[in-house]
Amino acid sequence: MSRLWRWLIPLATVPVLALLAYGFRANPRDIPSPLVGRPAPRFALATLDGAPLALEAHRGKVVVVNFWASWCYPACYEEAPVLERSWRAYRGRGVVVVGVDIQDKPEAAQKFVRDFGLTFPNAQDPTGTVSVDYGVYGVPETFFVDRQGRIRVKHVGAVTDDVFRETVDRLLAEAAKP
Amino acid sequence: MSREWLRRLAAPVLVLLVSVAAGAQPPAAPVSEDTVHEVATQLRCVVCQSLSVADSPSEMASQMRGIIRARLAAGERPAEVIQYFVDRYGEWILLAPRRRGFNLLVWLFPLVAVATGLVLVATIVRRWTRRRRDGVAAPVNVDPAMSERIRREMERGT
Numbered sequence: 001m002s003r004l005w006r007w008l009i010p011l012a013t014v015p016v017l018a019l020l021a022y023g024f025r026a027n028p029r030d031i032p033s034p035l036v037g038r039p040a041p042r043f044a045l046a047t048l049d050g051a052p053l054a055l056e057a058h059r060g061k062v063v064v065v066n067f068w069a070s071w072c073y074p075a076c077y078e079e080a081p082v083l084e085r086s087w088r089a090y091r092g093r094g095v096v097v098v099g100v101d102i103q104d105k106p107e108a109a110q111k112f113v114r115d116f117g118l119t120f121p122n123a124q125d126p127t128g129t130v131s132v133d134y135g136v137y138g139v140p141e142t143f144f145v146d147r148q149g150r151i152r153v154k155h156v157g158a159v160t161d162d163v164f165r166e167t168v169d170r171l172l173a174e175a176a177k178p
Numbered sequence: 179m180s181r182e183w184l185r186r187l188a189a190p191v192l193v194l195l196v197s198v199a200a201g202a203q204p205p206a207a208p209v210s211e212d213t214v215h216e217v218a219t220q221l222r223c224v225v226c227q228s229l230s231v232a233d234s235p236s237e238m239a240s241q242m243r244g245i246i247r248a249r250l251a252a253g254e255r256p257a258e259v260i261q262y263f264v265d266r267y268g269e270w271i272l273l274a275p276r277r278r279g280f281n282l283l284v285w286l287f288p289l290v291a292v293a294t295g296l297v298l299v300a301t302i303v304r305r306w307t308r309r310r311r312d313g314v315a316a317p318v319n320v321d322p323a324m325s326e327r328i329r330r331e332m333e334r335g336t
Binding site: 032137 | 224225237238241242244245263264265266267268270283294
């Protein structure tokens with residue numbers, strides 16, 4: 001009886017340790033999006049210039065949907081030049097960059113677009129509906145949508161040149177296949 | 179010059195029109211604020227730490243309450259509104275995990291731990307009492323002078 005207990009008590013800690021190992025290895029900030037692999041939610045917004053901006057208008061292209069805000073410093077300030085650069089480099093190859101400005105004031109957003117000389121379409125999401133449709137936690141968050149209109153990659157934090165190039169090249173290469 | 183001015187004016191006018199149109203979309207069904215609150219208390223505010231959408235003063239939470247209200251006004255049931263958020267954020271958005279699958283561990287583990295503890299305590303207590311009974315049954319050889327001294331000291335103590 002006592003010999004059994006001597007083994008049973010240390011053995012009982014094994015499942016507890018396994019549970020802790022599982023729990024502590026997971027990054028609590030790294031929350032997987034259930035939207036990856038699913039069709040990108042549609043939206044119809046007005047750009048800061050007043051032009052209509054709808055996701056469906058870009059069906060058949062690789063669409064990079066970037067959620068940002070003028071108060072999101074420094075990450076959004078770091079990635080704005082990257083997005084503009086990448087947009088200029090890829091716009092002729094069936095790639096569209098779309099900016100969605102969330103929880104922001106129109107004047108501040110317009111100043112941000114002006115300061116960075118952004119030429120890709122940027123729209124405000126005044127009710128937050130588009131942000132919630134995309135399951136946005138904070139800014140910046142970027143969704144890479146393939147030519148079939150499915151969300152393929154969700155990137156949290158500032159987009160770098162490498163992330164943009166690698167992801168978009170992959171989606172373009174795959175879309176070229178029949 | 180005048181075109182530039184027109185363009186500047188166009189943006190806010192369009193935004194206003196879009197938001198008016200969005201606001202006008204749901205039929206004018208009265209939505210009880212209690213129901214909005216009830217749904218909001220079950221959802222996690224995504225920009226906060228351990229706060230519900232009902233309790234957070236953040237703009238994100240306020241917009242989420244607006245979305246809850248609009249979806250209820252459009253005729254969705256509270257469970258459907260919650261499912262809409264779960265579909266977009268995963269079960270992470272729920273303040274209390276659902277009682278099924280792996281999540282059941284959260285509910286069962288404390289019960290199992292308490293049950294194991296009770297069995298352990300019962301076993302140990304039984305073992306102690308048995309040992310004491312054994313001790314009474316088999317008297318130990320003590321020097322008569324020593325036991326006399328112990329008896330005297332205990333009497334003095336009381």
